[in-house]
Amino acid sequence: MNSPAPKIRHDARPVIRQLDEATANRIAAGEVVERPASAVKELVENALDAGAARIQVAIEEGGKRLIRVTDDGCGMVPEDLPLALSRHATSKIDGTDLLAITSFGFRGEALPSLGAVGRLTITSRAQGAEGAAIAVTGGRIDAPRPAAANCGTVVELRDLFFATPARLKFLRTERAETQAVAEVLRRLAMAEPYVGFSLTADGREIFRADAEQGDLFGAMTTRLTRLMGADFIDNAVPMDAERDGITLTGFAALPTYSRGAAVAQHLFVNGRPVRDKLLTGALRAGYMDVLAPGRHPAAVLFLECDPQMVDVNVHPAKAEVRFRDPQAARGLLVSALRHAMAGAGHRASSTVGDATLAAVQVEPARPAWQPDRPSGAAIRAGLALQMPVEGFAEAPSARYEPVIEDEPDAPLGAARAQIHENYIIAQTPDGLVIVDQHAAHERLVYERLKAQAQASGIPAQALLIPEIVELSPADADRILGLAGDLAALGLVIEPFGPGAVAIREVPAMLARLDGGALIRDILDDLADQGASDRLQARIDAVLSSMACHGSVRSGRRMTAEEMNALLREMERTPKSGQCNHGRPTWVKLALSDIERLFGRRD
Template sequence: MPTIALLPDHLINQIAAGEVVERPASALKEIVENSLDAGATDVHIQLQEGGITLIKVSDNGCGIQKEQLSLALARHATSKIRSLNDLEQVGSLGFRGEGLASIAAVSRLTLTSRETGSDYAWQVETQEGEISAPAPAALQKGTVIEVRDVYYNTPARRKFLKTATTEFGHCDDTCKRLALAWPTVSFTFSHNGKVCWKFPIQSRQARIAAVLGESFMEEGLPVDAANGQLSLYGMIGSPTQSRSSRDAQYFFVNGRFVKDKLVSHALREAYRDVLHHERHPVYALFFTLPPDLVDVNVHPQKSEVKFRDSGAVYRLLKGAIQQVLAGTVAGAQTPSIDTNMSTSIPFTPSSQVGERADTGTPPWQTSQPQWGKFEQTRMPLSAGENTPAYFSQLRPVDLPATSFVSNSQTTSSPQPLPDTVDSQSPPLGFAVAQIHGVYVLAQNQYGLVVVDMHAAHERILYEKLKQAIDAHTVVSQPLLIPASFHATSVEMATAQQQEEALRELGFELAPVSPTHLALRAVPIALQKADPVSLVRDILKDLSEVGSSNVLLAKRNEILATMACHGAVRANRHLTLPEMNALLREMEATERSDQCNHGRPTWFQLSMNDLDKLFMRGQ
């Protein structure tokens, strides 16, 4: 039988390196975090071959005493904690005391440091786990760590490294995360002797713009929320800034970048109503709370955390993001069409509508984003539309029904467009025409507005249905002649089992035979929809949902199905009053920049854009 024996320290460090030093980027993260913990305000990072052959980090931090250089490379030696109480309230990025020891175990490491106030710098080197005696070295200030040939003495693990290009990408992303969290520190990042990027000491907003791009800062939405000792601030991208991957999602807890399932789920749920299919949101968010309310010691690489009150964190994250996204009413932000036919269609934050109206350029294109709560601009109706035919089509915002799209054509004559469309006009202007029964064209003070009428109406209905369900005020409309239809066995069973859920949604459904159901009432907001097709889809959703608890969680998906059926369809011709009523409803509806599936509902073409299309003035 094999005997049990203690492992040698060097082998222990090599085993630990498998967890701590997964790749060059992991080693780089540990070293840069030590520089930040040392109070550095200037960090220089140099790589060769993606960090496989060389990682060199220089800082101007406090440095390390000569007597403690060897101890800095020892396993489980740290200056950051002394007791369990320190561990429970740790505020530094590093604290385990195993990072440098693990890196030294699988590489050739050189540590040079000069303590603040010391006359000399000292240097130690490691080889096969052996640490040399300190020797004098030339260094003006701070610490320099050189890591050469990662995994040179563990060939089997080295085989798992990717190409230099791939490893460089991971190192680049790691350093940008740290730079994003520490705008009070300047960073210089070089690869193979060439400077890739350099960030000076700057404001938080400027650092976000430097890492994620000016367009994200200009088009993003500011977040600033707090609940007791929890606070959240930063920027989130509008739904149309979403990406096909999660490569632009940055979330920090007390300055530490983390990937947390609870956080990801909260943000995904907040975007659910406005994000298209499998797209992923873009954000740079900074979450702060007392150190004793979060456990950062749950992962070897410190990339995951555990919150003491996860429910409060989840509610703050989801609620804050939902509130910001709810402010994206049509007209508060302006999606514009790129006249150069590029694939990106940016959103820009609103400014005070009416400024610089004589220039032909919307003021939001020059607005400077400010931290704070998102404010939306509501414009009064123009006197030019103050006609009985116009107001007869409008309904109060809080009613569950939206009935400005009737089947019969209005008998009132269309009202002409006002002579001038100025800064006092509604943000989406006034309708002028409809194209192929699909798009509404409107004129505002900046130019042409193009609206997808089905997508816009779908969002309006969806928000009204949600409000009505929350307020328990869903109003049913009895059908003059009940709609009877042949039902499958599943539909018959679902109608019986989910009778209460159907009633809450505004449907009255009853069996009239073993194979037929009769629909006697529908929600008043959906009275113009095809009743049989609508109720069949609702029964399908309910049969897939099952229990009432799951129904609550899936409620919005069912309401989205209802809204889609009730929205005006393509090839439906609207009168000018109906089109204008739709525009006014969009301006008063939350999240009306996107439909329920995350698609945009409208775009703006400024006069400058139109001039470019027709090459006027060129």
């Protein structure tokens, strides 16, 4: 028996109230200001919008006690100060077109939000005007007052979250908050090489990036060298591509220069640092078959496009964006990365060789006393030891015949020996190269198989009984929209009534394919990233397995001609610097480093 529906008590109807401005600002601050690093980000972006060439940040107790941002930008006149603290007051846009945004800030929320949860003071002076200061405490604004000031603005925020003490419980340790502030400043500095930045924490300077000089590419390279380290630039490929009005520049590291977490991935859209699922998914796809499991690429990439092509007003902290044509942005990033990795050819990270040298432990003998020259008795005893013993027949010794190579200056050198039936030793003009013959040949065979599959297509096998996959109508329409792309990979699907698709053919190389699971995985990728490379990844995995079984095995002795042929093919083959599983295929040791190991150099 069904119970009767509860009656609504009209006399208990909730009352709609208009919140006061201070409460509204505290609520808004919860979206804009999550932690001290969020406040620093908003204030530094305001300074950049003001045209600052030098920005100094000082914090105390991880930013909880004090945040001070000083800039030499255009500044403000006294009458502008109260308006700057008014909600939705901004000089960045006029409100006529929210897609024509060329500045970092545009909502007019940062300063009122900060003033609502802390003790905020703004001191500013514009060129040719008097200096002035204004204070706001917990949302209560004082009248402006005259103040001595240089051209520019100083924003001082004390006692963050004193008006909302519950928020303080969610902050991390002072060290963690300081590191978060430094990371925010570091990311902003990457996109602004002509601006100087500094960060002082509790009176100690912990970050500094002076303004760079020269052309944009040179300034950007120098700035990234300072911020990411020389190793990153030395092991990265420069990016420069354009498609459908979107330009991609920056640097992408070689696959062998990878990380255990996604901490070295920095993506920018029109100079704005973003953490966007579409772009991070495209970054992973660009490195799809060259990274070892559990490894993450390192990259600093800048996408530039007409502001009308991207919406930055989709996230409270403006950390995400939406492209008008997301597939154009993703396609540019994926294709440019794959082209760059292929163009890197046989290159492998120089840090692999550094790690090899570091693994060599050399303990040079250091006798307490050493004579200037051997004594006469010692010389006579040494000569006697070199005389043949009577009745001793010298055993035949192994002879080493050096390999004659007609390309001694080739990048991977000339093969000189094979050791442990797996490692080729090659001589270069300035050192030596050690090649893992199985890993190298595995990549060569894999690239040949991929080229053949691309040229002739993926063979498909018709199913005797089509597999029916039940989906929602929306998901069925979405997956059928990819029918042409999937057919090119050997997966043929057709509509099968409302909310269902029929799998007619599958890639012949995927004998035990769970079509329903694959379709749902692809739909999950589409929902999360807007695209899916899952089927291609499965096909590549099969080709990789075929390459592994068809390559030169460890333990096989190779002739000099075979070894040199392998080296030359590596030099011609894209991505041959790493095997199919992302491990390096060769290591180079510089002659100077080898001589240093043996004490021949200081």
